[in-house]
Amino acid sequence: MKTIEQLIILSTLLAVCINPKINAQSSRKELSLSPLFTDHMVLQQKNLNPIWGMARGGAEIKVTASWGETAKTRANSNGKWQIKLNTPVYGGPYFIRIESGDDQIVLNKVLIGEVWLASGQSNMEWKMNHCSGCIDNQDEEIANANFPAIRMFKVPMDLSGKKINNQKWEQANPQNVVDFSATAYFFARELHQKMDIPIGIINTSWGGTRVEAWTSPKKLNELSPTNHIKHQEEDVYEADIEKYIRYNDSVVLINEKNFGFKMLEFPIYKEEVEKKWHEYDFKDQNFSEVHFNDTQWNKINLDPDFENNLFFENLYSKNQSVLEDGTVWFRTKFDVKNPAAIHNLIFSKGIDDFDQTFINGQNIGNTFLHLDERNYAIPLGLLKKKNNVLAVRLTDFIGGGGFRGPAYILSANDSIALPFRDFKYKHQAIITNGYLMVHNYNEQDLQKKIINGENKFLKAHNINEANEYSILYHRMLKPTIPYGIKGVIWYQGEANVGNYEEYTVLLDGMIRDWRSNWNDDFSFYFAQIAPYTYSNKENSQGLRDAQRKILNITPKTGMAILLDIGEENDIHPHNKQDVGKRLALLALNKDYGFDLVDS
Template sequence: MQTSLKLAAIFTDHMVLQRNKAIVIWGQASVDATVKVSLLKGQQNLSTQETQADELGQWQLSLPAQTAGGPFELRVSQADNTVHIQDVLVGDVWLASGQSNMEWKLSWQVDNWQQEVADSSNGNIRFFELEKSYNAQPQSHIPSSGWKIASPATSSEFSAVAWHFAKRYQQHTGIPVAIIDSTWGGTPAEAWTSTTALQTIKGYEKDATDMLQNAQQWQDEFNHNDQLEQQKWQMLDSPDAYADGEILKADFDDSPWTPTNLPTDENTPLSHIVWARKHLQLSTKAQKVKINIGELNQIGRVFINGQQVYKEGWQDTTQELEVPADVLQLGDNIIVIRAVNSWDNRVLIGKKDHFYLQLDDTKLDLSGQWQVSNDIEPKIPDVKFYNWKSGVLFNAMIHPVINYPISGVIWYQGENNVGANTLYSDLFKGLINDWRVQWQEPALPFLFVQLASYLKQQDQPINSDWALLREAQASALTLPNTGMAVTIDIGDADDIHPRNKADVGERLWRAAQHIVLNEDIPYSGPSIKNVEAKIVAGKNVLVVAYEHVHGGLNIKGDELRGFAIAGSNGKFVNAQAVIAGDTVIVSSAKVKQPQSLRYAWADNSPANLYNSANLPAVPFRYSFDQ
C-alpha cells in the first residue's frame, strides 16, 4: 500500500530557505520509495537530488546552497505523486525563542502597534510560528499553521521583538528575512535545553536523568495534565454563569456571598473564578463617565447594570476607560466583576488610589465592602506547570526544526530563572552550546536580550536577584559569536512585559549587523574595561575605563546615576559619578577607601549612562577582592 508523500510541516508555500547553506529537505513517503526533489525558478531547474525512503518511510536529502532571491518552486515527487511548494524565497532565517517577552505579539498593546501593523506589508518578511507543545521525548512533528507573509492581515500576531528585528534587517540588507517563532511565556531555560545536555550541567543532572529514564511515565502524566488544562481554559472565559443575565442584575440575591474589602493586595489574593458585586446610589446623571479597576489580575470582565463595559485578557494592562454615560441610571446601580487568574490562581481586584468610577469631575471611590463569591462556578482544576520540566520544550518545539538551516538565534528569556541565579550562567551557556551541537554549527550566532528593569526602584542600594540574573546572562558573552541587547533603560516597574519592543529589536539587529554581517557599527553599549583606584583632588575615587564608547559617553538627565560603592565593610551607598573622556570617576564622601563598585545593580535601576549611539551601558559589579 502506497503511503501519501508528505513533507515536514515547515515546507509549505511562502517558506524561506537559508541562503549560502545546503538546503535540507525531509519528509515521509512509501517504504523504500525513490523521492526526487527539485528547486526551480520559472522553467529553469536549478538543482535536482534523489534519495530512497527507509524502512519507516522517512527520507532526507540536501540541495546545493543558493544565494538570496526568489521566488522559487520546490517540487517533490514519489512515483506519480508530486507536491508543489510555491513562492519559496531564499534569504536569512532566524529562530526567535524564549518566554513571554519574545512571544509578545504586536497586537498585545506594544508601543505604536497599530501603526506598525498598518505599515507592515512586506513580501520579503515571513513568519513561521510553532504551536505550543511539550513532550517527554524528542519529537519530529512540527506543530504549526504554516508560513505567513507580513501584511496588515497577519502581522498583528507576529512577535513584536522579532518583527522589529526582521524589519530592520530586511530594510538594511534588501534580502528576504524569515522568523521561526518558537516561544512560550513563563518558561525556564532548562525546559528549552536537551536532557542529554542537562545531564552535564550542575543542578539539572537529576531531573534530566529522571526525564530520560521515565519518559513514558512522564508523558502519561503530561497527557492527563493537558486534559485538565483544556478543562481550565474552557472554564476561564465561559459565559455560562452570566448568559441569562441574572447575576448581573441589581436585584440578584448576593446575600449568601462573603462581604469582602476590595481592593485586594498581594497578601490577600482571592482564588478560582471570582464574582464581586457592589451597589452605587446616584442622585445625578453625568455627561462623561470613566471607570478604573486599577488591577484585574489577570483575566476579567466588568459589567454595569447588566452591560459589559470592559474585558481584559492576561496580556492586557488595566487602564482607566470611558464608558457610555447612559449605562448609569438615577438611583440604584450595580457593578459586577468577574475575575480569574490563569497563571497561579491568585486573583487580584482593584488597586489603591486607582479604583473608582468618575462622573464628570467627581470620583466615586469603589474601595470598601463588596459582596464576593468564588462558588458560582466550578473550581479551577489544579494544572501543573509541566512545560517547565527539563527538556520538554526542546523536545517538542526545538528538536523538530534542528535540520532546518538558520542564520542564527535571537533569544529573550530569564525572568522565570530569577532566583536560580547561581545556576543560570552554566545553564544558559549550556543551552547555547547544546543548540550549536544540535544544528551542527559550532559558531551559530546567538543574540540575546538582557533582562529589563522591573519592580519598584529603591532609594538605597540593596541586593538584587534580577541583577544577579543579568550578570549570569552577560557571562554568555565569553562564548564566540554571541551578542547581548541591554534593556536596563526600557523596563517598567509595574509590568514584567515592557511595551517598548522596537528598541529591543533594534538592539538585537545591531548585534546581528556586527556579528553576522561583519559590519563595523556600534552594537553594544559602554562596557567595563578596567577599574583603578586613584586619588583625585585629595580624595579616593574609582576610575572606570570603558570600551564600546563609540564617540563618547553620554547621560540622559541632569546627573549620572546608577553607581554605588562600598568599603571593606561591604555596605554599598549611592555614589557621585562624573564622565571624564572615556572614563567615569566614582566617589562618595561616605566611603573613604572604596573597595567595590556596582553599576545598574538593582531590580529596577535609574542608570542613565550611554554611548553616542544611544546604547545603554552594561550593568556590572567589580571588587578589588575578586
Template structure:
C-alpha cells in the same frame, strides 16, 4: 504575563495524546500514506531557506524508497529509513529567488513554489516575544503599512508535550508580510527583521515559537537539563508520566510534599494535604470563591503567593467503588491537588479547568478530603468559583458537587516557591522544546532571538546556567555556532526610593554575564523602554531596532558598538571609585542632570548599598559616597524598575550591572 493555553484533559485523553506523540516519533504515519506530503511542513510555499550554508531538506516517504530533491538547478538524493524518515543535503545558495523545490519518491511528487533564499531567524520566549503587532505601539498604522514579500513569517502552534514530537500536530504555513497576515505575528520578531533588512538586503524568514508565561526550562531538552544535575528526579517523573500519568502524578505529589516538609519554619506535623489534617489555621472561604484579592481580606488584597484550599465530600459505598474524575474550575495560575492525601494532578494556566482521573481504590465510603494548593505570581489569584463548579464525576455519569464549603490558609511568602510539575505546559521541563522546537527539525537558521526571563526571576540564581544550557542545546540542534541574541529584561514596577535587592536586577545580571562570555551571543538592553505599569511594553519598534543593531555586530561583523556602553573595569582612586566603559559611541551623556543617577556603592554585607554621586569624564564615571573607601561592589540600575540616565551619543543606554571593585 501568563496565558491560559493549557488544554486540560482526563487521563485517558492524556495517555492517548502521549501515545500519538510516541507514534509520531517512532513511525510517522505519513510514511505509509500515499496521499501525504513527502516534505516536512517547514518546506512549503513561500518558505525561506538559509543562504550560504548547505541546505538540509527532510521529510517522510515509504521505507527504503529513494527520494530525489531538485532546487535552483541543484539535485540531491536520499533513501528513506525503516521508519520512513529521509534527509538530503543540497549545496549552499546565495540569497535570491523565488525558486521551486521539487521532491520525488517513486511515483509520488511534491512541488513547493515561491521559495526564497535568505536569512532565517527563530524568535522565541515568553509573552514579550509573543506580543502581536496589533498590540504594539501605533499598531493601526503599522498594520496598514505592512507589505513586504521579502519577509516571510511562520508561526509554530502552541503545543506542549512530554515527549519530543517529530512534526506539528496542527496545520502550519509560511506567509509573506501583508496587513492581514502581520496582525497576529510577533511584533518584536517582525520589527527586528524590518529594521535589519535596511542594512542586510536579503529575504528574511521568521519563525515565531513563543508562549506567554513560559519558563526557560520548558524550552530546553531533557538531555540538556540532565547535564545540570538539578532536575533528575523531576525528569524521571516526566519519563514515567508518558507511560502512566496517574502513577506519575502520585510520585510527583510525594516530591512536592518533600519540598514542603524541607522548608525552614514548617512543623514536622504540618501536612496540609493530609486527609486527617487538624490544624486550626484554616478559615472559611467565601462561598463564591474567585480571586482572593477581592475577598475583602487585607492580607490577600495584593497577595502573590500560595494559598491552601480544603473541602470534604461524602460518598456512599456504591459511589466510592466507582472510577471517578475530579473536576475543578480554573485556578490562577498553578494548582497542586490531593484527594485523601494522595497527589492527583497539577496544571499550569489561569483560564482552563482541571480534570484529574483518580486511581482505583482512592475514594472511600464516608468523608473524602480534597486539598488544592494554588500558586499565583501575577495579578489575580485563586480557585475560581462558585463552589458548584467543582465536583466528582463518577463512572456511571453521575456528579457529586463539592459544595460543602471550602476552607483556606495563606502560606507565608518566606517559604518560597514550590517546584512545578514537569509535565506542565509553559512551567514544566522540556514541554515546549518537545512540542514547539523539536517539530521544527534541523531547519537551517541564521540565528535565534530570545526574550524570556520574567517567569524565572524567582530563581535568578539558576538562570545563568539555564541560559547556557539552552544555548548549547539549540546549537546542538541547529548548528554549533548558532548566534543567540538575548533581550535583557525591561524595567517594570514601582521606581525605587532607596537601594534594594531585586530579583529582576539579578536576572538581568545573569543575562549580561552569559552574553559577555560568548562571541556569538549578543545582548539588547531595554532598561529604558519598558513600562513601569505594564509588564508588556508596547514599544517593540525600538526593541526591533536594538536587536537589529546587535545582529549587525554579532552576526554580520560590523564594527559598531552593539548595545550601548558596557562596564569594562572598576578601580579605586583615593576615596572614590572609577568605572570605565567600553563600546561608547560619541561619548557618555547624562540625561536630565549634570551627572548620571542610579549608581550604588556596596560593601560585603547585605543592606550595605548606598546611592553614589557620579561625575562623567570621557569614558569614565567617578563615584563618591560616604564610606566609598570600603566599597567592594558597584551596582548600576539595580531595581525592578530603576531610573537610569547614563547613555552615549548614539542614544543607547548603559545597561544594569554589578561588578566587584578591583583593589
C-alpha cells in the same frame, strides 16, 4: 536586489504557467515533508540546508531546486529521510521538487535569504494585534506591513504536535502580520530594510515559560541547578498522554457522582477560551447587580505583604489548592466626588487571566488576555456620588491567578484607591486541566463538601503544562531542528525571576544545548528583561544581572538593552519596535559587518 518584491510577483505567474501541476501538497500519503517546508518558505543562503520527511522504507528521494541544485538520498527502514541542499546567494522566488517513485511534492515561491529562530516567552510570543493598543502605533504598523520578502513560520502552542501540521510560512502583509510575533517582525523588518534581502523567521515561543522547559533532558542532567532530578532523555509525552486522558475521564465521572455537578469540557489553550465562553452558564446572573445581597460573601483578610495585589493563592491555603484555578467573584463599593466627570477603572499590572467587569450592574470590560493592565472607560452617567458597586468575575486558567497590582478609579482631578481589604469574594467554579465545574456553593458548603468532605475533589492531570522540564524542547523546539538558521533571538527570563541566581548557568546551558543539537555554533542574541516589580519578594534586577553575566561566559552572544523602555505597570512593554531593532543591530554589527553601535 532592489526589485525583489517585483520579482516575487512575476515568478508566481511564471511558475503557474510553466508547471501547472505545482502543488505544495502531495495527493499520495507515502511521501511527506516536515511541516516546516511549505510554499513561501525562506532557506538560509549559501548553506547546506537540511530537508527531511517520510517516505516508503528504503525508497529513493530526489530533490531538485530551480536554482540548479539536485540531491538524492534513501529513506531508512522506518521511512525517515533527510537530505542536504546547497543554496546560492540570496534571491528567488524558486521552486523545489521532491520526488519518490510516483509521489511528488513541489514547494512554490521559495526565497533564499537569512533565517532566524525567534523564541522565548510572552514578550516574544506577543502578536502584532495581541490586544488593542498594546503595541505602539499598532494600527499604522499593521497597515504598513507590506514586505513580501519577510516571511514567518509560527510553531503553534500545542503539546500534542498536531496543530503544526496545519501551519505554513506567511508573507508579511496587513492580513498576515497580525499573527506575527511583534518583536520578531520588527527584527526582521530592520534586517530587510538595511540589507534588502529576504528574511525568514521561525517563531517558537510560549508565554509564561521558564528556561528549564526549553532545555533538553541530557543538558539538564549536566547542570548543577537541575541535576538533582534524573531527567528521562526520551520524549515520554506521547507514551503518557493516553494514560492521562483515561485518568481524566475517570476523574470526571467520580467528581460528577460525588458532588452532583456536571463537569464541562473547558479549553486547555487560552486562545480558545474566548470562542467558547458564551457556552458556559456560571449561574451568577445577579452577582453584578447593585442591590445584590453579598452579606454572606467572604471578607478579605490579607497579609500586609499582599495589600498591593490579590491572588487566589492568598485566599486559599495549601490544602485548598483545588480552588486556586477557577472563577471567583469580587465586589466592593466606592464613592466619587464628581460623577459627571470622565472616570476610568484601572487594574494596574493586569489581571491573571480573564475578567468580566461591571460597575453599577453594567458591563464595562471583558478581557481574555492575562497580565495586561486593564484600563476601562466608565460610561458617563453611570456613576453616582455614593455607594457605586464594582463587581468583577475573575477566572484563572491555570497557576497564579488574581489582581497583579493596585486597583483605582482615575479622573482628571482625582485618584480613588480600591483597597483589596475592602473587597468581598465568592468562589463560583473550579477549573481543572480541561474541565469546568460550576458549583455555586456558599463558603460553608464549599469547605464542608469539597475541601473537608469525605469524598475529595479530584484534579485532572494537566496534559498541556508548558513548564515541565524539557517539554518545550521536545514539543516546540525539536520539530525545527536542524532547519538551516543564521542564529537565534531570545526574549525570556520573566518566568525565572524567582530563581534568578541559577539563570546564568541555565541559559548558558540551554544555548550550548541548542548549538549542539543543531551542530552549529550560531549567534544567539537575547533581550534584557525590562524593569517591572513582580512582587515584594521578587524583583527583575537579579535576573538582568544574571543575563549580563552570559556575555562573559557564552561565546557569540549579545544583549539588547531594554532598561529605558520598561513600563512600571505592564510586564509587556508596548515598544516592541525598539526591542526588535536593538536585536537587529546586534546581528547587523556582529554577523553582517555593519559598522555601528549595536546595543
